[in-house]
Amino acid sequence: MTQSPETLCHALIDAARKAGADAADAMAADGSSLSIEVREGKLEHAERSEGTDLGLRVFIGQRQAQVSSSDSRPETIAAMAERAVAMAREAPEDPYAGLANPEQLAKGWDLAALDLVDPADEPAPAALQDDALAAEAACQAIKGVTQVQSAAAGYGRHTVYLATSTGFAGGYTRTGRSTSCTGISGTGTGMERDYDGDSRTYQTDLRSPEDIGRTAGERAVARLGxxxxxxxxxxxxxxxxxxxxxxxxxxxxxxxxxxxxxxxxxxxxxxxxxxxxxxxxxxxxxxxxxxxxxxxxxxxxxxxxxxxxxxxxxxxxxxxxxxxxxxxxxxxxxxxxxxxxxxxxxxxxxxxxxxxxxxxxxxxxxxxxxxxxxxxxxxxxxxxxxxxxxxxxxxxxxxxxxxxxxxxxxxxxxxxxxxxxxxxxxxxxxxxxxxxxxxxxxxxxxxx
Structure with a gap:
């Protein structure tokens, strides 16, 4: 992405005004995620996604319309605004629709106090795979577990930004790290399944994959009969x-x-x-x-x-x-x-x-x-x-x-x-x- 979410939001609002909107707000979400799944000691699925999504809401009087896109090119932003305004003109009036008054808007906040971003580096795919494998092995080691249906680990980092034509502008970033495991006990019609998982903002807060896998296995076995x-x-x-x-x-x-x-x-x-x-x-x-x-x-x-x-x-x-x-x-x-x-x-x-x-x-x-x-x-x-x-x-x-x-x-x-x-x-x-x-x-x- 060559433009920040903040720049894109303001570009969307400017385009909406030029297209004839009375008021508008815009959201931009930028992020990446990585997920790894293993099965029977081998990599089953790996997926990485990155992208920027844009949303624009416009008002013509008490009529509103919402459009979205994952294309941030200037010509797309202009087309979004024109389409949204055209849609709003055809929409029914909603007496309760509208942006917040300037005096209602948030004017200051302490992002550091919320602590939403793990300063540690993004984990390598191999590290996530190791966690998934460790969870799977711990689950399989429980006596009575006949198979491990799935074991997975993931990481994501996402930024969201919001701007309005009434003067609000702000955004924040959050991270997330997760591990999960699902175990199966028994066979045939007597099969039972249960799971465990954990998801945290900080990777260091996450429970160990061995604990997650073991708990999933114990829960599955406890359901037998x-x-x-x-x-x-x-x-x-x-x-x-x-x-x-x-x-x-x-x-x-x-x-x-x-x-x-x-x-x-x-x-x-x-x-x-x-x-x-x-x-x-x-x-x-x-x-x-x-x-x-x-x-x-x-x-x-x-x-x-x-x-x-x-x-x-x-x-x-x-x-x-x-x-x-x-x-x-x-x-x-x-x-x-x-x-x-x-x-x-x-x-x-x-x-x-x-x-x-x-x-x-x-x-x-x-x-x-x-x-x-x-x-x-x-x-x-x-x-x-x-x-x-x-x-x-x-x-x-x-x-x-x-x-x-x-x-x-x-x-x-x-x-x-x-x-x-x-x-x-x-x-x-x-x-x-x-x-x-x-x-x-x-x-x-x-x-x-």
Missing amino acids: ARKPKTGSYPVLFDERISSSLIGHLLSAANGAAIARGSSWLKDSLGQQVLPAHLSVIEDPHRPRIAGSRPFDGEGLPTRRRSIIENGVLTGWTLDLASARKLGMQSTGNAARGIGSVPSPSNWNIALTEGDQSRADLIAGMGTGLLVTSLIGSTINPNTGDYSRGASGFWVENGEIAYPVNECTIAGNLIEMLMRIVPANDARSYLSRVVPSLLVEGMTLAGN
Whole structure:
């Protein structure tokens, strides 16, 4: 690339103005990624990608249009602007569309405090292959593992830049390093599969490939002999690996776009209790070295720490500019967007209050029930909160894990389920969603 993302964004806005746009914003994303996969001790797949993607949004009055391209030549930029303006003139009016006012825009931030870039050199392909091979070997070494379905390692470095015709300009770079492994145990119809993986901003923070491979293998073997559990009403413990999905459903229902459409089971719950009184959900987009951290949102507004739920009470919606205008509120600085898409509300880093019991304590206290380690499919009624998902994991009897289970369905209503959650203290602090294992009493199980 001969031009920086900053230069390209300003070139896009200049071209939009020349083409007749009343206002415009532009995004440029520049990056590279490298991924390595191995199988049976040999290189299976290697892929490297590099490129620059451009996005331009233009406004003609209250009409907007979005275009994108991966070609940064001047003639392409001019053509993008002309096409976007022509599209906007034909688009329906949207009374809520528009850029942020200058006084709303982020005006200063500390990128160094976010620590989003690993200063270490990009790993060589051979180093990634060595990690993938080490993970595969560690998985294969576990007694009972019949094959390793996949082992992979990857690295990426990406820069994003945003500029608006109302005066905002800013960007940041982030890096990411990952290792993963999936192991298979058993044979024929008795085969079981499980995985482990890790992804970090800094390569030195990444767990060892041997640990990842070994854990994947142990998890796969532990699932051998799985059978359907009993049908009935039982306590269900959502393992920390998948517990964030419950909080994710809550966040989706508090999303401003859903509230504005009137299609949310939380639409009448602002200021009401939605979790036990001792629990809060905190959003913090300024945590160092975390994938969900960012200094500003997709509309150039400053991001900030906030309590979405405080002491069990829902304090506000997650809003971008459009959804905030529809609801007569102010944006919470939560606009997310892709190069080719308009902004929409999204959450950044989330943390749920932890409990004072360990996962083992909750298992011991639940008597007979289900420990869920994997969820399959999803049927969530957005208007009522009715919940039904396929699940697998382990059956618990007399407070101890008895045997693995699969092919069952767990069901309930999110409004009631979330009011009954009991958190453990096992959340991983380095994840973007810091949610511990969650016990929910009295869920319906459909098995045998």
